[in-house]
Every structure is written in structure tokens, then in C-alpha cells.
Amino acid sequence: MLSSIRAEYLRTVPNNTQPPPGYHGCYLRIDLSTGISQRVELAPSILRNYLGGSGLGTYLLLREGSATVDPLSAAASMAFVFSPLVGSPLTTSAKFAVVSKSPLTNRINDSLASSGFAIAGKQTGCDAIVLVGSAARPAVLLVDELDVRFEPAEDLWGLDCATAQQRLSRQYGSDFRYAVIGPAGERQVRYATISHDGRHAGRGGSGAVLGAKNIKAIGVRGTQRCRWSDPAALTKLAKEISSRSLGPATAKYRELGTASNLLLFNRLGALPSRNFQQGQFAGVAALDPVVLAEKGGHARSTCVACTIGCEHLYSLGASSDTEPGVRVEYENLFALGPLCGINDSEVVLQASRRCDELGVDTISAGGTISFAMECVERGLLDLPWLTFGDGAALLRAIDLIGRRDGAGDWLAEGSRRLADRLGGGSAHFAPHVKGLEMPGYEPRAMQTMALGFAVGSRGADHNRSGAYEVDFSERVNRYALTPQSVPFAIETENAATVMDSLILCKFLRRVFTDFFQSAAEMLEVTTGWNVSAEELIDTANRIVSAKKLFNIRAGWTPEEDSLPNRFLQEPQQDNAEACLSAEQLQNAVRLYNELRGWSADGWIAPGSADKLGLPSND
Amino acid sequence: MAVLTKVDVEFYGVPRQRAGVDRVQLAFATSSVAAADVMDLLLQRFPTLRNGCLEDGWLHASCTANVDGCDFISDPATPLSCGQTLLVMSADAGG
Numbered sequence: 001m002l003s004s005i006r007a008e009y010l011r012t013v014p015n016n017t018q019p020p021p022g023y024h025g026c027y028l029r030i031d032l033s034t035g036i037s038q039r040v041e042l043a044p045s046i047l048r049n050y051l052g053g054s055g056l057g058t059y060l061l062l063r064e065g066s067a068t069v070d071p072l073s074a075a076a077s078m079a080f081v082f083s084p085l086v087g088s089p090l091t092t093s094a095k096f097a098v099v100s101k102s103p104l105t106n107r108i109n110d111s112l113a114s115s116g117f118a119i120a121g122k123q124t125g126c127d128a129i130v131l132v133g134s135a136a137r138p139a140v141l142l143v144d145e146l147d148v149r150f151e152p153a154e155d156l157w158g159l160d161c162a163t164a165q166q167r168l169s170r171q172y173g174s175d176f177r178y179a180v181i182g183p184a185g186e187r188q189v190r191y192a193t194i195s196h197d198g199r200h201a202g203r204g205g206s207g208a209v210l211g212a213k214n215i216k217a218i219g220v221r222g223t224q225r226c227r228w229s230d231p232a233a234l235t236k237l238a239k240e241i242s243s244r245s246l247g248p249a250t251a252k253y254r255e256l257g258t259a260s261n262l263l264l265f266n267r268l269g270a271l272p273s274r275n276f277q278q279g280q281f282a283g284v285a286a287l288d289p290v291v292l293a294e295k296g297g298h299a300r301s302t303c304v305a306c307t308i309g310c311e312h313l314y315s316l317g318a319s320s321d322t323e324p325g326v327r328v329e330y331e332n333l334f335a336l337g338p339l340c341g342i343n344d345s346e347v348v349l350q351a352s353r354r355c356d357e358l359g360v361d362t363i364s365a366g367g368t369i370s371f372a373m374e375c376v377e378r379g380l381l382d383l384p385w386l387t388f389g390d391g392a393a394l395l396r397a398i399d400l401i402g403r404r405d406g407a408g409d410w411l412a413e414g415s416r417r418l419a420d421r422l423g424g425g426s427a428h429f430a431p432h433v434k435g436l437e438m439p440g441y442e443p444r445a446m447q448t449m450a451l452g453f454a455v456g457s458r459g460a461d462h463n464r465s466g467a468y469e470v471d472f473s474e475r476v477n478r479y480a481l482t483p484q485s486v487p488f489a490i491e492t493e494n495a496a497t498v499m500d501s502l503i504l505c506k507f508l509r510r511v512f513t514d515f516f517q518s519a520a521e522m523l524e525v526t527t528g529w530n531v532s533a534e535e536l537i538d539t540a541n542r543i544v545s546a547k548k549l550f551n552i553r554a555g556w557t558p559e560e561d562s563l564p565n566r567f568l569q570e571p572q573q574d575n576a577e578a579c580l581s582a583e584q585l586q587n588a589v590r591l592y593n594e595l596r597g598w599s600a601d602g603w604i605a606p607g608s609a610d611k612l613g614l615p616s617n618d
Numbered sequence: 619m620a621v622l623t624k625v626d627v628e629f630y631g632v633p634r635q636r637a638g639v640d641r642v643q644l645a646f647a648t649s650s651v652a653a654a655d656v657m658d659l660l661l662q663r664f665p666t667l668r669n670g671c672l673e674d675g676w677l678h679a680s681c682t683a684n685v686d687g688c689d690f691i692s693d694p695a696t697p698l699s700c701g702q703t704l705l706v707m708s709a710d711a712g713g
Contacts, residue, residue, distance in 0.1 A: 248669075248671075248678055248679075249679070249680050252631050252680070252708040253712075255632060255635055256631060258713050260630070260708070261713055264630040264707055264708075264711075265711075267630065268687055329713065330713035331713045466712070469709075469712075472682065472684075473692075474690045507710070
């Protein structure tokens with residue numbers, strides 16, 4: 001059994017360096033192969049240009065030359081990135097980003113989550129933790145400020161996420177905060193998650209990247225606190241925003257949760273069902289969260305340092321009182337319900353719980369399984385038990401995926417690779433963009449969102465593009481993607497980019513009348529920078545371009561910025577008005593590229609790396 | 619009252635919570651009805667909608683409306699015909 005190993009520590013940050021308020025001015029780089037850790041300086045200009053979270057993580061990945069390597073190899077790097085607002089009294093700011101090249105898409109991936117891990121991680125005295133290399137044997141990585149050590153993890157290998165976290169707390173102390181992988185991450189399921197406090201950095205397979213590095217968990221703790229530029233003004237601003245966050249702008253999330261989207265999306269014909277063949281689902285009423293609450297009980301919870309409290313947990317009817325409820329969001333409800341033709345709420349809750357235990361992204365799991373169900377229906381896949389509407393089959397498939405057992409080994413690769421393997425025209429209806437399975441927004445019925453999906457740097461994604469807000473407004477005709485829609489898609493992507501870099505919860509959106517102005521005020525009181533809303537829009541453009549640069553270096557081609565042919569050649573079966581042509585989408589993508597300052601095909605001009613303050617090559 | 623126009627209203631999200639019902643049919647004695655007329659009558663029938671859904675004769679910023687599941691509207695003067703359905707919902711659709 002591996003005994004505890006203390007990493008060698010090299011100090012590279014001058015002791016007299018004074019970082020900007022809100023920052024430590026360095027990141028911790030840990031080479032898992034050699035055991036050497038270093039604190040590497042981050043210049044104030046880099047911090048101002050990339051802020052933190054997703055933006056700073058993209059910068060760090062480019063600096064590490066990660067774009068051209070296999071994301072599951074030892075050469076790959078991954079970054080756990082904090083932000084200038086972490087540790088402040090600003091509501092929803094206890095967030096961190098996990099940034100790596102995705103094993104699912106082979107493009108940039110940033111998955112965000114909220115938990116005490118963000119606060120404890122920043123208190124180690126760094127703005128990010130970058131992992132490179134690979135541990136020789138399964139290990140737990142403990143970062144205790146300057147003390148970095150590896151503990152053996154053979155006894156934890158195979159444990160589900162929650163059990164592993166409980167065991168770690170008993171073994172090393174609950175003052176460490178842990179990010180762990182489940183069995184899916186260990187087996188490098190390409191859409192494995194990283195779990196912490198029951199929440200997940202969910203999309204794109206960051207759990208597989210950590211598993212490939214033989215790291216079961218990272219524990220962080222420390223006592224280093226950042227100073228704030230204007231503590232009194234920060235406290236005042238935080239109180240104001242918290243007060244507004246308790247009002248009508250967030251009432252839906254607080255009182256009902258995102259699951260309440262289900263009935264509305266169904267009514268609007270935008271609820272993807274049976275692998276995106278339909279936009280409405282006959283059995284949807286049985287999955288209404290009101291019904292879930294009546295059947296098994298309901299409780300609310302909240303992320304660390306959040307005043308919104310959007311978490312809604314529902315109990316399984318047959319569960320014991322001691323079992324925690326299942327966290328239900330719109331996305332897991334849609335993906336494991338209507339998308340797979342399931343209207344049994346008990347099955348959907350069980351499937352959600354199993355995904356959380358195994359550490360599997362529910363959207364990609366549901367998307368891949370529903371795709372496989374349609375392949376079975378069309379005679380392209382010989383798994384006769386895997387049919388739409390069969391709850392037992394759904395649960396069986398999830399277990400097989402988590403173990404990479406039998407057919408689960410194929411399903412663990414995601415819908416794009418499964419389509420490549422099956423052929424027979426199945427790529428036509430594999431529900432992904434760039435390899436990332438599509439979330440619960442039917443793009444033919446939400447065509448600004450269709451553009452957001454197509455151009456998304458990490459693939460089909462509702463967290464990096466907020467264009468659904470535009471589709472569900474009078475600003476556009478959601479059934480007609482026109483040039484007028486494109487600036488709206490950019491505007492929502494810019495806002496999401498800044499939110500993901502500060503980092504703030506997107507459910508705060510409607511609390512602000514001018515988000516960029518409010519974000520500038522937050523940065524000013526924390527960092528002391530005299531930031532304008534216009535500068536933050538430039539920052540968003542810079543970060544989006546840096547992600548594009550990463551993807552270009554990773555092999556991106558313009559053909560990737562599209563949707564599967566199903567969405568461009570067929571109307572929705574149950575809504576003839578929901579029809580999008582390839583020409584419409586291509587025209588919108590070209591305009592999007594031009595408005596971003598790129599070529600119409602989406603290439604960044606030579607020399608852009610220098611302008612972005614990035615290394616010019618890998 | 620001679621009923622000339624009937625408009626169905628469906629509630630989703632917070633408005634459904636506040637109204638306490640999924641849907642309601644409203645009857646008007648006029649042949650032309652504006653969306654604002656519907657909101658006025660809704661507020662009479664469901665005063666709890668004042669709590670974060672309706673204010674000053676129109677929707678609070680956290681809510682929006684849609685006609686027949688197709689067009690979203692923001693103009694209180696939007697005309698509604700007999701037999702049309704107005705959807706009143708929470709505006710935020712984040713998942």
C-alpha cells in the first residue's frame with residue numbers, strides 16, 4: 001500500500017509580491033508524476049484580463065500547452081480555479097471551475113460548481129490549483145496550504161462519491177473540503193463528474209481526467225485570506241444584492257426549482273422527448289415536481305454562501321427516512337425522463353441518484369442512452385432490452401455505464417463515438433454538438449438557442465449560452481433564426497462568460513438591471529480596479545476568443561459549429577412549425593463569427609494569441 | 619353580462635403557485651380585449667398575483683406572457699381574440 005508522500009515544494013513567487021486585492025497572485029502547480037509542487041506567479045495584468053474561474057482556467061490551460069495532448073494522458077493538465085469573489089460576502093460566490101481538455105469533445109471544457117471546496121481551496125493561498133502528470137497508484141491529494149501530500153487511495157477506489165467523501169472526512173478531517181470522483185471517473189467514463197458536498201462539476205468528463213491521473217480525491221484547507229480593496233463598500237454591496245436576491249427575481253428557483261420548467265417547456269413544444277424526436281411528452285404530468293413532492297416528500301437546500309436556495313430534493317416513495325432526498329433539476333428530470341420516454345417518477349429519481357453515486361453527468365447519460373434506444377428501435381444496435389419507456393432498462397444501462405460493463409463500455413463513450421461505431425446513418429440523430437450531449441432545450445423550437453449550441457466552445461450547452469432567455473421573450477421569433485437574433489446570442493454568451501469567470505450563479509441574472517455595470521462594481525470593491533461595463537464586455541470577448549484559440553489548437557474545424565442533421569433536415573414530429581434549415585444556421589454562425597471579430601468561417605486572425613496575452617504556440 | 623369574448627389563461631411557475639390553479643377561463647362583455655384587460659381581471663380574481671407576478675396593471679419583470687404557446691408579448695395593448703389562450707409564466711427558464 002502506498003504510504004503518505006509529501007510533495008517537494010519549490011517557491012517561485014517572490015515573498016515581497018503584493019497581489020491585487022481579491023487575489024493571491026499565484027497558482028499552485030502540482031506535478032503528480034514527480035511529486036513536485038510550485039507556486040507560480042500570476043501577473044496582475046493576467047488576472048485583470050481573465051478574472052478567474054473559466055477565464056483564468058482557459059489561460060492556464062493554454063499556458064500549459066494542453067490543447068494538443070490526449071486529455072486522458074499524463075501529459076494533460078487540469079485546473080481547479082477560484083475567483084476574486086470567492087470568500088467575499090457576495091451571495092453565490094462560493095464557486096470554482098474545473099477546466100481541462102474534455103475527453104468527450106477533445107475541446108476546452110469548463111465545469112463549474114458551488115461548495116465549500118471553493119472557499120477552502122482559495123484559503124490554501126492560491127488562485128488556482130493546476131494538476132499535471134499522473135500518480136503512479138491511486139491516491140488522495142491533500143493540499144494543506146504549503147503542505148502538499150499524497151495519501152494512498154486503494155481502499156477508496158470503487159466507492160461511490162458520497163461514501164468516499166464521508167470516509168475521507170473521517171480519515172483526514174472534515175476541515176478539509178473534498179472533491180471526489182466515483183466509479184465512473186475511475187473507469188474514465190467520458191462524461192464522469194467531480195463531486196463535492198453532493199454537487200457535481202458535471203459536464204464534459206472532468207471526472208475522467210482526474211481518474212486518468214489516478215486521483216480519487218483532492219482535499220483542500222488553509223487559513224490564507226485575501227484582503228479586499230474596500231471592505232465597507234463590499235459589505236454594503238453584498239447586503240444590497242442579497243436583499244434583492246430574496247425577491248421576485250429569484251422566486252421561481254427558490255420556491256419551485258428549475259424542475260418547474262418541465263410543464264412549461266412541454267406546453268411550448270420545447271421539451272426534448274424520445275431522443276429529440278418530439279417536443280412534447282404525453283406522460284409529463286407524472287413528473288411534475290408538485291406530484292413528486294406529494295408522492296415522496298420534499299425538502300429544500302442551498303449551496304454554501306447562497307441566499308437563493310434553489311436546491312429541491314425529493315424522496316423516493318420506498319426510501320427510508322434516513323436516506324437523503326434526490327436533488328432534482330430540470331436537466332436530470334428531462335434527460336432521464338422524457339428524453340428516454342420514461343414517465344415513472346420513481347425511476348427518474350432512482351436514475352438520478354444512481355448517476356450521482358457513480359459520478360456520471362445526467363445529461364450525457366440520458367442523451368447517450370436515449371440515442372441508443374432509438375438505435376435499437378431502428379435495428380442498428382442489438383440490445384433488445386433497451387427500449388424507450390422501460391425504466392428497468394434505463395437503470396440497468398446507467399449501472400453498466402458506471403462499470404463500463406458490456407454494452408456500458410460503448411455507452412460510456414458518449415453518443416458521438418457510439419454513432420461512429422454503429423454507422424448506419426446514426427450520426428444523423430446522435431444528439432450532440434462537438435460530442436457534448438444536448439441539454440433540455442429543443443433547438444428547432446428555440447432557434448437562438450440553436451445558434452448558441454452550435455458555436456459553444458464546449459459543445460451543446462445551456463450554461464455557456466443563455467440564448468433561451470431570448471427565445472422565450474418578445475425580442476425574437478423563436479421559430480425563425482434571423483440575423484437579428486445573433487447579437488442577442490452574443491450578449492447572453494458574454495454575460496455567461498463574465499459570470500463564469502467572476503464566478504457568480506446565473507440564477508442571479510434578473511437581480512441586476514445592468515449586469516455588466518453591477519459586475520464592474522463588484523470587481524471594484526473587491527480588487528480596487530476601476531473597471532467599466534465596457535471593459536468587462538471586452539474581457540468576455542477575450543475569454544471567448546481564448547477558448548476558440550484552444551479549440552483551434554486542438555483541431556477545431558468550422559464544420560463543428562453546427563447541429564446534427566436531424567435538427568436541420570426534419571421538423572419536429574409533433575410541431576411542423578419547428579423547422580430549422582442548415583442555410584439559416586450557417587448564415588447565423590457566419591454572422592456570429594464576424595461580430596466576434598473572427599473570419600466568417602470562425603478562424604482567429606494570425607497573431608491573435610499575442611493580442612490575447614497568450615503563448616503564441618504550444 | 620353578455621359574454622362576447624372568452625380568454626383562457628394558463629399559469630406556469632410562480633404565477634401558478636400564487637394563483638393556486640393551473641388555468642382559468644375569463645369572460646368579457648366586450649368584443650375586443652387587450653392583454654392588460656386580462657391582467658386586470660386576473661388581479662381581481664387572484665389578488666395573490668400581486669406578490670411578485672403582477673404590478674401596475676402589467677407583469678412584474680420576473681414574469682412574461684405568451685399567446686397560444688407561440689408569440690411572447692410585452693405590450694399591454696396586445697389584442698386577444700375569443701378562444702385564445704394566454705400563458706402567464708415565470709420569465710426565467712434556466713435549467
